[in-house]
Amino acid sequence: MAVFNIKKREIECKIVYYGPGRCGKTSNLEYVFKSYKKQVGGEMVSINTEGDRTLFFDFLPMDLGKIKGCDVRVQLFTVPGQVQYASTRKLVLRGVDGIVFVADSLDVRREKNMLSLKDLQQNLKDYGLNIFKVPLVMQYNKRDLADEGIPIMPIEKMEKDLNRQLKVPSFPASAVKGEGVGKTLQECLKLTLHSLQKQFSWAQ
Amino acid sequence: MTKNIKALLLQAELFRKQGLLGDARKKYKLVEEILLKSDKLPNKQKLLEGLAKKVAALDEDVKAVERAPSTPEMSSHVNELIKKLFSFAEKDKDENDAALEGAIALAKFGQFDGALEEFHKLLQVMSVRVSAAKNILRCHLEMGNPDGAHTQLAQWQGSDLFSPEQFEKVTAFFDEILEKKGLKKEIAQAPGATAEVSVMEEDEEEEFLDISAVAITFDSGPHKGEQVELDVSFQSGNVISLIISSRDEHLIESLKVGVRLDDVHFYSPVAIFRGSGIVSAKTQIKSGPKKGDFSIDIKIESL
Ligand SMILES: Nc1nc2c(ncn2[C@@H]2O[C@H](COP(=O)(O)OP(=O)(O)OP(=O)(O)O)[C@@H](O)[C@H]2O)c(=O)[nH]1
Numbered sequence: 083m084a085v086f087n088i089k090k091r092e093i094e095c096k097i098v099y100y101g102p103g104r105c106g107k108t109s110n111l112e113y114v115f116k117s118y119k120k121q122v123g124g125e126m127v128s129i130n131t132e133g134d135r136t137l138f139f140d141f142l143p144m145d146l147g148k149i150k151g152c153d154v155r156v157q158l159f160t161v162p163g164q165v166q167y168a169s170t171r172k173l174v175l176r177g178v179d180g181i182v183f184v185a186d187s188l189d190v191r192r193e194k195n196m197l198s199l200k201d202l203q204q205n206l207k208d209y210g211l212n213i214f215k216v217p218l219v220m221q222y223n224k225r226d227l228a229d230e231g232i233p234i235m236p237i238e239k240m241e242k243d244l245n246r247q248l249k250v251p252s253f254p255a256s257a258v259k260g261e262g263v264g265k266t267l268q269e270c271l272k273l274t275l276h277s278l279q280k281q282f283s284w285a286q
Numbered sequence: 287m288t289k290n291i292k293a294l295l296l297q298a299e300l301f302r303k304q305g306l307l308g309d310a311r312k313k314y315k316l317v318e319e320i321l322l323k324s325d326k327l328p329n330k331q332k333l334l335e336g337l338a339k340k341v342a343a344l345d346e347d348v349k350a351v352e353r354a355p356s357t358p359e360m361s362s363h364v365n366e367l368i369k370k371l372f373s374f375a376e377k378d379k380d381e382n383d384a385a386l387e388g389a390i391a392l393a394k395f396g397q398f399d400g401a402l403e404e405f406h407k408l409l410q411v412m413s414v415r416v417s418a419a420k421n422i423l424r425c426h427l428e429m430g431n432p433d434g435a436h437t438q439l440a441q442w443q444g445s446d447l448f449s450p451e452q453f454e455k456v457t458a459f460f461d462e463i464l465e466k467k468g469l470k471k472e473i474a475q476a477p478g479a480t481a482e483v484s485v486m487e488e489d490e491e492e493e494f495l496d497i498s499a500v501a502i503t504f505d506s507g508p509h510k511g512e513q514v515e516l517d518v519s520f521q522s523g524n525v526i527s528l529i530i531s532s533r534d535e536h537l538i539e540s541l542k543v544g545v546r547l548d549d550v551h552f553y554s555p556v557a558i559f560r561g562s563g564i565v566s567a568k569t570q571i572k573s574g575p576k577k578g579d580f581s582i583d584i585k586i587e588s589l
């Protein structure tokens with residue numbers, strides 16, 4: 083639910099990182115915070131519990147400057163991935179404009195990825211949104227673990243599990259190394275702003 | 287074999303480091319099984335002891351996670367931020383609605399003291415007075431303090447803050463949640479399912495088999511007698527969703543809302559079931575990569 087101020091020509095939108103527990107959502111935001119200093123518009127706020135698990139959310143404001151004559155501000159959020167935080171997860175998703183679904187490449191997390199995607203679909207539905215219509219990109223995270231001899235799923239398998247029907251843009255990534263993090267976010271911003279532009283037709 | 291054990295231990299260590307405690311535990315247990323079965327390893331006993339220590343340490347981690355407070359007190363700065371980020375009413379339209387939403391968000395995040403303070407301020411505002419009062423009572427209950435709620439209610443009764451109708455609304459609401467809470471007594475709350483202001487609205491979704499695909503045999507229309515196999519894109523309980531390409535005009539035509547499908551094979555991971563369903567929704571996708579295609583919901587009638 084972006085806020086568009088016609089008089090000031092400002093738009094503020096919300097992007098949420100979703101995915102199963104420990105898949106690397108917070109790591110994505112941390113990397114963005116460290117590496118995009120120019121666009122970061124304030125401190126990153128993380129509300130964690132034991133073992134760095136997200137308890138409520140992470141929040142990072144970004145200021146993208148003028149796009150087509152409009153000041154664009156973006157709020158990045160992560161949800162808590164742990165199953166038991168279902169209610170908070172849903173609350174954080176409220177008013178979302180674009181989504182990054184972070185999937186864990188570890189093969190032991192296969193089912194958790196699928197369950198989390200289903201959970202996303204249901205929560206969106208409860209807010210009257212359709213997962214097929216909402217701006218969404220997919221990220222296959224922790225690709226670096228292959229080098230350490232840890233079994234991870236091939237991209238094709240993850241595509242088949244998670245993206246067979248959705249067919250959204252997807253990116254391999256390593257959030258701790260920063261690989262693919264920028265690309266994922268850029269694509270999500272592109273889709274989100276495109277959809278908002280249609281909604282508010284601010285370019286005219 | 288030792289190579290296998292090494293690989294498993296490597297995984298277990300990594301999972302533990304990443305906080306995937308359940309997965310780590312499974313790998314350790316697997317190593318234990320292998321060790322117990324083998325009688326060739328010279329240092330078997332020592333290995334087992336080492337392993338037991340690791341599992342014990344892991345269990346400590348799990349306990350620490352379980353013990354962690356689910357609603358920590360947060361700085362007033364963070365409280366302000368939550369109020370700001372989670373009030374969705376348009377701020378220029380009604381400041382008080384926005385303030386109410388912000389306060390509810392605080393309560394949802396378990397910040398009851400901060401929330402109560404806000405709600406009490408909002409009691410002074412006519413347009414949101416009843417909502418504020420209801421939420422004050424909820425906060426007391428969520429804090430495990432029903433006496434506080436009763437005291438509050440008695441206090442309001444003796445004041446002229448509310449009109450009789452308003453007070454009636456508040457007490458009716460209170461009775462209802464008390465009753466629901468009473469019913470809910472047996473159900474232990476999951477840790478972290480905190481401060482669920484909306485907990486009473488939660489519906490217990492029943493478990494339903496996962497359906498991955500369907501094969502529909504049509505008994506009328508252009509596909510009469512044919513069996514068409516389709517992938518299931520999503521499922522929510524007994525409703526499955528299919529995406530049908532805009533090119534399949536005949537199929538889209540056949541799957542009208544309300545149409546009964548009497549001969550459907552449902553493919554689940556355990557088995558194929560024969561049953562029936564009803565087309566319950568049909569929407570054309572308006573944007574995104576699937577633009578123009580149709581999303582069709584089928585409600586499973588019987589399996
Ligand atoms: N090797 C590797 N580890 C990663 C990667 N991304 C995240 N991790 C690790 O995975 C663990 C969990 O990362 P987080 O970013 O906290 O995960 P999260 O999705 O925010 O987890 P929740 O808040 O519990 O939902 C941490 O130990 C990270 O260091 C990655 O790309 N590669």
Ligand SMILES: [Mg+2]
Nearest residue numbers: 107108135136
């Ligand atoms: Mg996190």
